[in-house]
Amino acid sequence: MGQNERSAWFDCACCITNMARFLPSMPGYIYAHEGNNLYVNLFVGSDAHVSLSDGSMEVRQKTEYPWSGKVDLSVDPASPLRATLHIRIPGWAKGAPIASALYYYVSEKKAGVPLTVNGQRVEYQEENGYAVLTRTWKQGDRISIDFPMPTEKVLANGRVRDDAGRFVFQRGPIVYCLEGPDNPDSLVRNIMVDTGATAEVSYHPTVLGGIDELTVTGLALKRQPGDTTLLERSGTVTAIPYFAWANRGPSEMTVWVPYERAASMPLPFPTIASRSKVSSSIGTPRMLKAINDQYDPKDANDHSMPYFHWWPRRNSTQWVQYDFAGPGMVSSSKVYWFDDGPWGGCRIPASWRLLYLKDGAWVPVHNTGAYEVAKDRYCTVAFDPVTTTALRLEVVLPADNSAGIHEWSVQ
Numbered sequence: 533m534g535q536n537e538r539s540a541w542f543d544c545a546c547c548i549t550n551m552a553r554f555l556p557s558m559p560g561y562i563y564a565h566e567g568n569n570l571y572v573n574l575f576v577g578s579d580a581h582v583s584l585s586d587g588s589m590e591v592r593q594k595t596e597y598p599w600s601g602k603v604d605l606s607v608d609p610a611s612p613l614r615a616t617l618h619i620r621i622p623g624w625a626k627g628a629p630i631a632s633a634l635y636y637y638v639s640e641k642k643a644g645v646p647l648t649v650n651g652q653r654v655e656y657q658e659e660n661g662y663a664v665l666t667r668t669w670k671q672g673d674r675i676s677i678d679f680p681m682p683t684e685k686v687l688a689n690g691r692v693r694d695d696a697g698r699f700v701f702q703r704g705p706i707v708y709c710l711e712g713p714d715n716p717d718s719l720v721r722n723i724m725v726d727t728g729a730t731a732e733v734s735y736h737p738t739v740l741g742g743i744d745e746l747t748v749t750g751l752a753l754k755r756q757p758g759d760t761t762l763l764e765r766s767g768t769v770t771a772i773p774y775f776a777w778a779n780r781g782p783s784e785m786t787v788w789v790p791y792e793r794a795a796s797m798p799l800p801f802p803t804i805a806s807r808s809k810v811s812s813s814i815g816t817p818r819m820l821k822a823i824n825d826q827y828d829p830k831d832a833n834d835h836s837m838p839y840f841h842w843w844p845r846r847n848s849t850q851w852v853q854y855d856f857a858g859p860g861m862v863s864s865s866k867v868y869w870f871d872d873g874p875w876g877g878c879r880i881p882a883s884w885r886l887l888y889l890k891d892g893a894w895v896p897v898h899n900t901g902a903y904e905v906a907k908d909r910y911c912t913v914a915f916d917p918v919t920t921t922a923l924r925l926e927v928v929l930p931a932d933n934s935a936g937i938h939e940w941s942v943q
Contacts, residue, residue: 533825537778563580563582563591569616569618572617593605598705601681602679603676605619605676607673607675613668614666614669620663629686635688648677683733697794698789703744710789711785719799732748747770805854808857820852824940829868831908832938840870841870846929846930847929860920865942879933881929882929883905884905884925897916899915925940
C-alpha cells in the first residue's frame with residue numbers, strides 16, 4: 533500500500549558475499565550424479581563436464597527459461613556410454629503449484645510434457661518427479677523438452693481466510709503481481725478480474741530488466757457518495773513478475789487479485805480529509821499518507837494497513853495537520869489510533885484535541901462532547917461548526933510510550 537521500495541544499499545552488505553558463495557555452487561544445484569545416473573535439476577543455460585562411473589560426458593543446456601518452456605540439452609560422451617538421464621518435471625507443469633493441498637489451479641491440467649531425442653518424440657517413465665531416459669548415449673545426441681506454459685490462476689485452500697475470493701496469476705514457474713505504475717491511477721487494490729478472463733503474454737526487453745508481462749481485462753471499482761452501489765470501469769489490467777516489484781518507487785502492489793467484489797477494496801469517494809495536504813511534528817511523507825488513505829484497519833495493531841506514528845518520542849505533545857484544498861465548514865472528526873501493545877512502543881494517547889486556523893492563529897474548537905480515547909475503534913468528537921482552511925490534531929503522548937494513527941477523518 534505504498535510503504536515499501538527497494539533500498540539503494542545496505543550498510544551490512546551481505547548480498548555481495550552471498551553472491552560470491554552462490555555462483556560457484558550453482559553447478560551442484562543444476563546437476564547431480566551418482567553411478568551412471570545424471571540428474572538435471574534446474575534449467576539454466578550452462579556447459580558442464582560430468583564424470584560418471586563408466587565414463588565422462590560434456591553436457592550443454594540452451595534455454596530461455598523461465599520465459600520459455602523450451603529446453604535443449606546436448607550430451608557428448610567421450611565414447612558411447614550407457615547411462616540414465618533424470619530430467620526434473622516441475623510440479624507446476626503437471627497441475628500442482630505446490631506439493632500439497634494448500635494451492636490449486638482454477639483449470640485442471642491434463643496434457644503431458646513432450647520430450648524428444650534427436651528430434652523423435654519418446655515415451656518416458658517418471659520416477660520421483662523426474663523423466664527417466666536410459667540408453668547408450670553417443671556424441672551429438674540432443675534432448676529437447678517443452679514445458680507447456682499457459683497462464684494459470686491459482687486459488688488457495690478455503691481455510692486461508694485472507695485469500696478468499698482472490699486468485700494469483702502464474703505462468704510456468706513465475707508468480708505475478710499487480711503494481712501501481714502499470715495500472716490506472718497507480719492503484720491495484722480496487723481491481724477485480726474474473727477467473728475466466730484470458731491473459732495475454734508479451735515480452736518487454738526494456739522493462740525491469742526484461743520480463744514477460746501479462747495483460748487482461750478487468751474492472752476498477754469506486755465508491756460514490758450516498759450510494760452503496762459501486763461504480764465500475766472496465767479496462768486493461770497489467771501484471772508483472774512478483775520478483776520485479778518495488779523497483780520504481782513506493783506504490784500499491786498485490787499478489788492476490790480479487791475475483792469477488794467482497795474481496796476488493798474499492799477506491800473511496802474523495803473527502804475533505806483525503807484531498808488535504810498532511811503535515812506533522814515529525815514523520816516521513818510516505819508515513820503521513822496513511823492518515824488520510826481511507827483504509828479502515830481491523831484493529832489498532834493491524835500491520836497490514838499503513839499507519840503513522842511518533843515513535844520513539846514519548847511524554848510530549850505532538851501534532852498532525854490537514855491543510856484543506858480550500859475553505860471548508862467542519863463540525864466533527866474521528867480518529868482510529870495505532871496501538872501495537874503489548875510488545876511495541878505505541879499506545880493510545882493520554883489525550884487529544886482539535887484546533888483550527890483562524891486569522892493565522894491556531895484556536896481550539898468548541899467541542900460539544902468529550903474527546904474519546906479508546907482502542908480498536910474510531911474515537912469521535914463533535915464541535916461547533918467552523919469554517920477554516922486547516923485543522924490540527926494535537927496529541928499528548930503517554931509518559932512511557934509513543935502513539936500513532938491509522939486514520940483521521942473529518943466531517
